[in-house]
Structure formats: C-alpha cells, structure tokens
Amino acid sequence: MTFTDNIGSAAATLTTMAFIPQVWKIWRTKHTADISMGMYVLFTIGVALWLTYGILIGSWPIIMANSFTLVLASAVVAMKSKFG
C-alpha cells in the first residue's frame, strides 16, 4: 500500500470505529435525549447509499466500512426510538 492508501485506510477505520463508543454509551446509560434522531436517520440513509455505491463500483473497502457503519448507525436509530 502507498502512503495515500494508508491515509485512506486510517480515515475509513476511524470514521467507522468512531460510532462504537456512542453505541456503547447509549447501551450502558439508556439515555438518548441529547442525540438528534434527524442526524441518525439522514446518516443511516447516507451510509446505505455509500454501501450501494461501493457495490456498484465494486469497491470492497467502501462495502466493508459502510456495512459496519450501517449496523452501528442503525443501532443508534433503534435505541433512540426505544429510549426517546
């Protein structure tokens, strides 16, 4: 991998993994009042489109990163629906 590829991989890893502490925090506290439902609905639809885009262009890094993020962002939407 080139230096540029490494930067891209680090970027994808961080923007995907970032949602883990948020999912964990909500799971632990059951509190979501300060979280914007609008944000997570738009973000989840956007990530689903990124996944579609990855499939259309046949890019495994885009498919993998966005599959993982889709699960995490959907979990926030589900928990926000449940906990309010």
Add this chain to the structure above:
Amino acid sequence: MTFTDNIGSAAATLTTMAFIPQVWKIWRTKHTADISMGMYVLFTIGVALWLTYGILIGSWPIIMANSFTLVLASAVVAMKSKFG
C-alpha cells in the same frame, strides 16, 4: 453524471448534512450529556484524514464533503467540551 455518480453524490450529501440537526440541537439545548466525546474525537480525526486523502488524490468531492463535515464535527467536540 452516471447513475452510480448520482448515488455517490446523494450519499456524500446525506452523510455530510446529517450533522446539521445534531449541531443545531446542541446549540439550542446546550445539553450534550448523552453524546459520546470519544465518538466525536475519533470521527473528527478520521474526517481530517479523509480530507488529507482527498487532497492527496486530488478529489474535489472528497475535499468539499469532508471540509464541511470537519467544521460540523469539530463544532460538536467544542460544544461537548463547553457543555459537558
């Protein structure tokens, strides 16, 4: 633009714009207790790396989407630092 380009553009627009309702919600309520600082620190670093990647490969869509997201994600970090 091809169909695939349109899907990618819609994806980029949604995952960038998604942060606006969250920034607005925090600005309005001054409450950030349920927001994970870990998430926004990792996400902001990741977006800064996406911006670097966009500059390295000369991709204006990546540069523009991530510049905008960097401002919004940094605003959440700043407000979380202030409001706790």
